[in-house]
Amino acid sequence: MEKCQKQIWVDNIFEKLTLEQKVGQLMVFGFAGPVITPHIIEMIKTYHVGGFRIAQKFHGGYDSKEGAHPSLFKEPDSKSYDRPGTFKAKRVACTPQEYATTLNTLRDLAMEHNDGVPLHFTFDQEGEGADFLFGQRLFPFPMGLAATKEPEMAYKVALSLGKQARALGANMIHSPVLDVNTNPLNPEIGPRAYSDKTDTVIAYAKESIRGFNEMHIISTGKHFPGRGDSVQDAHFGLPVIDLSKAELMEKHIRPYRELIKAGLPAIMAAFTAYPSLDPSHDPAATSRAIITGLLREELGFKGVITTDNISMHGLLDRYEVGEAVVRSLLAGCDLILCRNETPVNKYIIGCVIEAVKTGRYSMDMLDASVMRILKMRYDMGLADNGGKVNASEAGLPFYDEEIMAVAREAAEKSVTVLRDKGGLLPVSKDKKVLLIEQTHHFHSFINNMYVHPGVLWEEMLKHSDHVSVVVVKEKVSKACIERIKGRLKHEKYDLIVTTSYYNYRTHANMMEVMDLLCHQEAPVIVVSNTPYEKFGVPKHVNTAIVSFCPSGRENIKAIADVIYGSISANHGLELEKH
Known part of the structure; x- marks a missing residue:
């Protein structure tokens, strides 16, 4: 019965969508709140964006260009955008109640202007390294959870994170990290991984997913097919992991195989090259051999696949941003993550629409991705009032005695x-x-x-x-x-x-x-x-x-x-x- 209701809801939404609305559903753009800018309103009302990656920073204008790839600052229609200047992101003091109210407002805007298509909000939380959300208790990195030698600790921490996130209105987490950190010189994974041992990663990640699932938070395993053996940071260049397919499958891909069996709902694709999986040296997210051939067909994954943040040099040193986005979709990715709040948002949407109109990106592929995304949004609970929360209760989990006890226990045992x-x-x-x-x-x-x-x-x-x-x-x-x-x-x-x-x-x-x-x-x-x-x-x-x-x-x-x-x-x- 539940499955039938789910399909009815998805079909009712899907049949109303225009081409532009379908393409908008593929996009997860940055919202460095809590201030709702004209750009964010435009992304919802005019460009039909389906999701936002939320964080507790406010840009006040375009992202700083410091360290960013030049192709992210295209201005295809600069006259239509009031550019107040370029600023580094800063914190705006805000209560959880105020932040939840902001997210509710964005949901109302989407429901009113997009034929009832609900927004989803994604956040990044790996313990210490995260997009900090308002009024949250912080927990150890995954390796700290494994240091407790109690897999149930990962479950309790995930449950606590999920309660805090749901109270604010978040629906999806870019976690758990399924990388097996086999290289101690890895500059970007380290203790973000549960372990340098595959079996340990599997055991603790399963418990994390169990906790997120109970709170209806969609968990996202990352970074497929594994960045644990890298010595290059994908934020600053394209890492190449030159392991054999057999070694990748046994050490680095096995967590995905096991977690897919356990019901992992979403996976993030890496901007890393794997010559044994694809001799072209394409970043995994743009490789059809890796995303469709390996992940979809060989491993049997039927959930939602997202890219990592397309701002990263690991992708953009290889392809211009619009081309990178289209190639990611052609490879089999469903969601495009772009944390920038610049005209590049409009530009990449235009590139995808053009790819559909020219037949390069087929309507069948687009429709399949949109259907997977809508099913995921139903599982988030967005069919109920668009996912709005009681903002007056958003700050309560910080003082929840069980969450406070888990925070103390995790700290002391890790x-x-x-x-x-x-x-x-x-x-x-x-x-x-x-x-x-x-x-x-x-x-x-x-x-x-x-x-x-x-x-x-x-x-x-x-x-x-x-x-x-x-x-x-x-x-x-x-x-x-x-x-x-x-x-x-x-x-x-x-x-x-x-x-x-x-x-x-x-x-x-x-x-x-x-x-x-x-x-x-x-x-x-x-x-x-x-x-x-x-x-x-x-x-x-x-x-x-x-x-x-x-x-x-x-x-x-x-x-x-x-x-x-x-x-x-x-x-x-x-x-x-x-």
């Missing part, structure tokens, strides 16, 4: 003593300590009492009055180094504690500080968000603690508690030796 060769742990409360605290990007972005710059210092002071601090930028400047040197020159300390956080988006790290501290007399404890030598914990560090989420009060408290011995921690990580 924090790991990577090594303590010098026997520095636990630290005596009478030790004179200098804390060098790196400002993680979420500290300054959220900047409230849940997490802010200097939050580890605050938590350490709850244990000891003998802690001094030097707060430095995430990308350590010369001025930061000089401040550290000045403090060490003029004062003597029994112990130095330094954070060493690696940002997988900007590649910011603390290696210069690590080199400086090598030459200090006082022993050093390093606190990192990654266990990998190149990015967070060099070999010469004798004592290291890994917190897989250095954001959020629960996680920072767990670090301080381990330092001073209030709680015990995991010891070591079961990572392969390379």
Whole structure:
């Protein structure tokens, strides 16, 4: 009966769609809210966009061109767009209630102007690395969940994330990460993966999907067919993974095979080349051999396939943006993810419409994708009132006792003593300590009492009055180094504690500080968000603690508690030796 109702709803929507509306359903564009701009209104009313990738940043104009590919700034119709200027994205303080109201408003707009076709909202959440949404508790990276050695922890965290997301009005998550991080030099996956072991990835990802499914959040396995063996960041160039098909199938594609059997509803295609799967060196998302031949036909996947963000150089260094989008659809992708809020949105829609009209992209392929997308939206619950939520309750999950308990448990069970060769742990409360605290990007972005710059210092002071601090930028400047040197020159300390956080988006790290501290007399404890030598914990560090989420009060408290011995921690990580 339910299946029949689903098909009736899908058919009723589908039969009303024009060509332009069908093409709009393929698009998931950026909405860096909470301010509704004329551009976003135009995307809904005129271009019939079916989905938005939401985040807690406001651009106030076009995306900054810094680091962006030139082809993303086409202006096919610049006179029709009021361009206020180019600004870097900034946070606009906003309550969960206000943000949910904003999303409800966009849903009303879509239902009114698009013949009742509902919008869906997608977000990215992998623990620490995410598009932070308003009023959410933060949880460890997937590798931190695996460090607990309790697969059910992945389920409980996914359930908690899902409750928070549903309250705001989000419907789809670009998670879980199914990459198997077999290369310790991988600059963009690392602890975003559950493990460097295939069986561990499968076990924890299954539990994550179970939690998301219970909250009617569509989970998206990524990045097919696997980016764990790469040494190149696809945001900045096209990685080539030159493994045999047999090795790819056994280590990197097997999680997809198993998760498809378990009901994985959506998959994200990588902008990475796999010569053994497609000798053309095309990025996977644009390869029909990989998307249709392998994923659809060989693995039997019937759900929705999305591209990764088409802003990435891994795609655009190979193809012009309009051509890249059409090739992705011809390969078999259903959804195009474009996080930009620029005229490129209009341009790529025009390219797809033209491809249909010329017969290059067949109406049959377009219709099949639209049907899959509409079925997915039904599973999201969008047939009920377009997916609107009770905005007055959007902030309640942050104070939900079960979610708070899961956040504490995940933090305490995931924090790991990577090594303590010098026997520095636990630290005596009478030790004179200098804390060098790196400002993680979420500290300054959220900047409230849940997490802010200097939050580890605050938590350490709850244990000891003998802690001094030097707060430095995430990308350590010369001025930061000089401040550290000045403090060490003029004062003597029994112990130095330094954070060493690696940002997988900007590649910011603390290696210069690590080199400086090598030459200090006082022993050093390093606190990192990654266990990998190149990015967070060099070999010469004798004592290291890994917190897989250095954001959020629960996680920072767990670090301080381990330092001073209030709680015990995991010891070591079961990572392969390379």
